[in-house]
Amino acid sequence: QQQVKQSPQSLIVQKGGISIINCAYENTAFDYFPWYQQFPGKGPALLIAIRPDVSEKKEGRFTISFNKSAKQFSLHIMDSQPGDSATYFCAARGYNKLIFGAGTRLAVHP
């Protein structure tokens, strides 16, 4: 019930394409859903986040779509660039504790 399931495990996208990463959760007590970006040898950096009373949030090329009834949320990266190549983690907060997905390794090819 505390798990956050993330897919796909890895993703290859051509430059300019759309990258889509999906996450699903079970616990309806989760109240905050951030996405983190992690480059090799670095800590995760907060990218964008959403609360369950909003269905979509957009910041630049990054958009979170949130489906409360399906208990799913996804990250869309528009116009993907080689510099976006990194590992992306979704997370969900419940009882003031963040539960992370297993991560998606994104490679954007020029």
Add this chain to the structure above:
Amino acid sequence: EAEVAQSPRYKITEKSQAVAFWCDPISGHATLYWYRQILGQGPELLVQFQDESVVDDSQLPKDRFSAERLKGVDSTLKIQPAELGDSAMYLCASSREVDQPQHFGDGTRLSIL
């Protein structure tokens, strides 16, 4: 932009030795977290502090791990004795309050030989 500072960046030690990690959170952040990240996985919370008090250490292997934040600012995580399975990245994060976004440091990469 203020950052979470961690040291050392890398640590290589032998099994059964003691090892310690240090974290200095962003100034003014009351909540501090220690996570363990195994290669290819997401971070998992080990311990959470609110000021100098532990509020969640349910996932901390207390027979060998200890954590402290004596003055409510910087924090130390210790492992004694280290085991082969402890090899991982140890990440520190902080947030202004418990319901605010968490900001991570760049971690300590621990390798146990």
